[in-house]
Every structure is written in C-alpha cells, then in structure tokens.
Amino acid sequence: MRSAATKSAAVRGTGPSMALYIHAVSDLKPGQQLVGRGPTAVTMERAADGVWVMRGGFPHRTMNVYFVAENGGGVTVFDAGIRTMTKHVREVGRIMGGINRVVLGHGHADHRGAAPGAGAPVWCHEAEREYAEADDPQPYFDLSKLPSWSKAGPVRLAYPYLLKGWDGGPVRIERTLKEGDSVAGFEVIHFPGHAPGQIGLWRARDRLGLVSDTFYTLDPTTGEFGHPRVAHVAFNHDHEQARASMRKLAAMDPETAWAGHAEPLTGDVRGQLETAAATT
Numbered sequence: 001m002r003s004a005a006t007k008s009a010a011v012r013g014t015g016p017s018m019a020l021y022i023h024a025v026s027d028l029k030p031g032q033q034l035v036g037r038g039p040t041a042v043t044m045e046r047a048a049d050g051v052w053v054m055r056g057g058f059p060h061r062t063m064n065v066y067f068v069a070e071n072g073g074g075v076t077v078f079d080a081g082i083r084t085m086t087k088h089v090r091e092v093g094r095i096m097g098g099i100n101r102v103v104l105g106h107g108h109a110d111h112r113g114a115a116p117g118a119g120a121p122v123w124c125h126e127a128e129r130e131y132a133e134a135d136d137p138q139p140y141f142d143l144s145k146l147p148s149w150s151k152a153g154p155v156r157l158a159y160p161y162l163l164k165g166w167d168g169g170p171v172r173i174e175r176t177l178k179e180g181d182s183v184a185g186f187e188v189i190h191f192p193g194h195a196p197g198q199i200g201l202w203r204a205r206d207r208l209g210l211v212s213d214t215f216y217t218l219d220p221t222t223g224e225f226g227h228p229r230v231a232h233v234a235f236n237h238d239h240e241q242a243r244a245s246m247r248k249l250a251a252m253d254p255e256t257a258w259a260g261h262a263e264p265l266t267g268d269v270r271g272q273l274e275t276a277a278a279t280t
C-alpha cells in the first residue's frame with residue numbers, strides 16, 4: 001500500500017494553479033489541499049490515521065466525504081456529499097487505489113449526491129435502503145418547521161431547490177448493513193432519528209467516530225458554524241430519537257467525532273454532546 005505521504009502528494013498534484021481561483025485558495029486551512037477549481041472545487045485533508053476528508057459544496061464547503069484506506073488496498077468512501085462532488089470523489093478514489101465501496105451514513109440528498117456516479121457498489125443500513133433507492137430520499141422532511149426567513153434569506157422557499165440541486169438521484173443499494181457489522185476496520189453503529197437508517201463508523205483503537213448527521217456544528221438555516229446541536233427538527237424523521245442517538249454517541253466517549261458537515265468535535269466530546277442533547 002502506498003504511504004500517506006505518497007497519497008497526499010498525489011492529491012496535491014491534481015490541484016489547479018492558485019491564480020485561477022484565489023478566492024477559494026485564500027480560505028484554505030493548514031493541511032488542506034484544493035482539488036478542482038471554481039465553485040465546485042473541494043479540499044482534501046487528513047482527518048485521522050488512515051482517514052481523509054473531502055470538503056465540498058458552495059460557498060463554504062460544508063459537505064464532508066470520508067476516504068478510509070483499507071489494508072488490502074483502495075478505500076471505503078463514507079457518505080457521498082452532493083452531486084457536484086462526483087468527479088472529485090471518483091478521481092481522489094482512483095488516486096487512492098480505487099473505491100471498494102461507498103457506504104452511506106444515510107440517504108439524504110446531501111449524503112447520496114455523488115453515490116450514483118462514484119463507480120463503486122453502494123451500501124447503507126437496512127432501514128435506509130428504501131430511501132436511498134427512492135426518488136425522494138427524505139419524504140418526512142417538514143420544511144414548514146423552518147423559519148421563512150433567516151439572515152441568509154428565504155430559507156423555507158430555498159430548501160426544495162437546494163435539496164434538488166444537491167441530489168444525485170436514486171442509487172441502487174448493493175448490500176445492507178446493521179449495527180455491529182465491520183467495514184474497513186470500523187464498526188457500524190446505528191444512530192437513528194435524523195434518518196431511520198443513519199449509521200456511523202466507529203474505531204475503538206483511537207475512539208474515532210465518523211457519524212454522519214448524528215450531530216451538527218452549523219446552523220442549517222443560516223450556514224453559520226457554532227456549537228454542536230441536534231439536527232434541525234425540520235430535517236428529522238424522529239427528533240427525540242435523534243436526541244437519543246446523540247446521547248448514545250456521547251456514551252461511547254469519542255476522542256474525536258467527525259460529522260457529515262463542517263468541523264469535528266475534539267476535547268470533551270462526551271460533555272459537548274451531552275450538553276447538546278439536553279439543550280438543543
């Protein structure tokens with residue numbers, strides 16, 4: 001297997017000249033490399049031992065797709081972001097030795113977006129299959145629970161268009177998973193509530209969780225980053241169950257937890273999640 005450094009250099013090699021997209025380049029964080037150019041550019045960075053995160057989406061690149069290197073070569077991709085990330089997912093997957101499979105954290109439009117075009121078999125939890133394979137992967141969303149307006153604009157009106165634009169469409173599920181299954185050196189954990197079949201991947205040796213939308217660190221009505229919180233009630237299949245899943249994750253006492261959007265939780269992750277479950 002190629003070393004992390006080799007992979008990293010290979011990813012760097014696909015980046016554009018900085019002059020072509022100064023705006024995106026200027027907001028790169030240390031350790032991030034730009035892949036592509038223009039509004040669909042993504043960044044790649046190391047998230048943990050053997051795990052890289054691709055961040056995409058316009059304008060703040062808040063959609064996270066994880067690439068987990070496998071001992072036998074190639075990667076498992078966890079969560080599939082939005083449709084415009086497809087070519088980057090394919091290309092980075094190719095550079096990293098090939099995508100063995102895409103595992104959906106859940107089937108929402110902004111998590112299955114690149115899955116149909118990834119060129120690899122797609123897996124998800126058994127309770128999520130019907131949604132991932134449907135035209136509408138989130139029929140229980142209740143957008144009337146969103147504010148009509150936020151400082152970002154008319155969010156309630158905008159969301160149907162955002163979801164449609166993010167979505168890659170129905171994806172055929174080749175295999176289903178359940179809690180306790182093992183994938184790419186991680187254990188599958190069921191975190192229902194935000195979606196019926198939402199799952200996370202858990203690695204006990206460094207207490208690392210890749211947990212999809214089990215928590216949010218941004219406000220989906222404004223796009224602003226902030227404290228951890230349960231997903232917005234408008235977007236949850238069962239809000240109380242989503243809260244319970246957040247407590248379930250807290251009880252696992254993660255060292256680091258990376259979600260489907262924005263920044264990871266570090267430090268007192270358990271405490272932050274318990275506070276979020278009790279107050280948000």
Ligand SMILES: [Zn+2]
Nearest residue numbers: 106108194213
């Ligand atoms: Zn979601």
Ligand SMILES: [Zn+2]
Nearest residue numbers: 108110213260
């Ligand atoms: Zn999401």
